[in-house]
Amino acid sequence: xxxxxxxxxxxxxxxxxxxxxxxxxxxxxxxxxxxxxxxxxxxxxxxxxxxxxxxxxxxxxxxxxxxxxxxxxxxxxxxxxxxxxxxxxxxxxxxxxxxxxxxxxxxxxxxxxxxxxxxxxxxxxxxxxxxxxxxxxxxxxxxxxxxxxxxxxxxxxxxxxxxxxxxxxxxxxxxxxxxxxxxxxxxxxxxxxxxxxxxxxxxxxxxxxxxxxxxxxxxxxxxxxxxxxxxxxxxxxxxxxxxxxxxxxxxxxxxxxxxxxxxxxxxxxxxxxxxxxxxxxxxxxxxxxxxxxxxxxxxxxxxxxxxxxxxxxxxxxxxx
Numbered sequence: 001x002x003x004x005x006x007x008x009x010x011x012x013x014x015x016x017x018x019x020x021x022x023x024x025x026x027x028x029x030x031x032x033x034x035x036x037x038x039x040x041x042x043x044x045x046x047x048x049x050x051x052x053x054x055x056x057x058x059x060x061x062x063x064x065x066x067x068x069x070x071x072x073x074x075x076x077x078x079x080x081x082x083x084x085x086x087x088x089x090x091x092x093x094x095x096x097x098x099x100x101x102x103x104x105x106x107x108x109x110x111x112x113x114x115x116x117x118x119x120x121x122x123x124x125x126x127x128x129x130x131x132x133x134x135x136x137x138x139x140x141x142x143x144x145x146x147x148x149x150x151x152x153x154x155x156x157x158x159x160x161x162x163x164x165x166x167x168x169x170x171x172x173x174x175x176x177x178x179x180x181x182x183x184x185x186x187x188x189x190x191x192x193x194x195x196x197x198x199x200x201x202x203x204x205x206x207x208x209x210x211x212x213x214x215x216x217x218x219x220x221x222x223x224x225x226x227x228x229x230x231x232x233x234x235x236x237x238x239x240x241x242x243x244x245x246x247x248x249x250x251x252x253x254x255x256x257x258x259x260x261x262x263x264x265x266x267x268x269x270x271x272x273x274x275x276x277x278x279x280x281x282x283x284x285x286x287x288x289x290x291x292x293x294x295x296x297x298x299x300x301x302x303x304x305x306x307x308x309x310x311x312x313x314x315x316x317x318x319x320x
Contacts, residue, residue: 002041005029008049011113012056013094020051062093063221064111067213074100074109085109089218098122099181107132107202110221117226121206124160126233127179131204132186136195139171140164144193147223148176152192156182159189170201187250189236206232 009020009029022036023029029036030050036042042049049056064088068074073084074097085097098110099122112118120126145166151159163177172195176186188198191261203210206229213219 001045002043005031005036005040006197007040007115007295008042009051009056011115012044012098013113013123014051014054014056017115023051048111059091060119061097061114062091062112063114063117063226064089064091064095064218065208065210065213065221066218067215068101068105068106068109068110069215070094070104072105085111090215096178101202102181102184102187102200104199105202106215106243107200108205108208109202110205110208111218117230120230120233122181124180125236127236128233129177129179129204130181130202130206131175131177133167133201133203134174134176134190134197135199136172136174137198138188138195138320139194140174140190140193141171142168144195147193148189152189152190154182154185155191159185223270251311 006017006020006024008018009015009023015023018031024036024040026040027035028051031042044057066085068085068088071083072088072230073082075084076086076096084105085283089095093113095111095113096118097119098112101107101109110121121128145164148159148162148164151161154157156319160180163233165175167173167175167179176189178185184255186200208221208225208229263306
């Protein structure tokens with residue numbers, strides 16, 4: 001399947017997407033012997049792709065779950081030489097972290113080389129929940145718990161409502177579930193209500209947990225687990241179908257249905273209801289309604305041609 005060339009290079013571990021575009025712009029990438037241009041498409045399964053003189057092949061998609069210890073930077077490369085999470089994961093493919101955990105935060109971290117999966121797991125629009133276990137310097141009051149549950153104002157805006165579960169009797173161990181990924185948001189939320197975080201650990205990511213994964217070790221995420229996460233993301237953004245109003249079996253759909261005021265039938269009914277009853281010179285009455293009128297007259301006399309049909313003492317005149 002054809003796709004953007006810079007995405008193929010990034011997925012193959014050649015460089016990031018931006019750096020791959022730069023390689024293409026500099027003329028250092030060839031497809032089937034021809035120098036590629038920015039914006040070109042290619043098929044990694046059928047096209048011969050060469051970057052910097054090296055053959056490019058499609059990578060197998062990898063999904064890893066790491067139990068990150070403290071002291072490691074969540075990045076693929078640190079210019080200051082600090083240890084990164086990549087030092088804990090030794091795989092051939094060029095994987096990268098999904099989101100970030102602070103250096104002093106430990107727990108569940110996902111890594112992948114699947115850009116589509118990464119975007120759905122990290123973007124708050126898809127509302128993938130992350131649960132953290134926080135140890136606090138002071139007890140979280142019920143009032144402040146309610147504030148966090150409703151959402152509080154931080155320097156960069158209002159937070160989404162959080163799910164709070166008190167773990168200890170002294171209310172200093174708390175589980176908090178959010179789907180946002182703003183910088184140090186959990187720590188800032190607790191600081192805003194006067195209960196700073198001493199220790200923070202992410203214990204759940206969507207349906208994934210740290211079960212049977214020791215600190216500093218990792219495991220493969222199974223295909224079934226990947227599908228469950230993608231399904232959860234799809235359910236959030238899927239548009240809801242408009243439901244038709246229910247009706248009792250056997251009833252016509254038009255029964256008890258209000259007539260729109262702007263319809264012709266409604267205007268005609270309103271006009272007929274507002275017409276006064278008129279009296280003729282001979283004492284009979286004429287009632288107007290829609291396009292038909294009925295006139296009561298004495299039985300004697302003749303009916304004028306073209307104005308109605310004589311029937312006893314009643315003449316029905318059509319006003320079409």
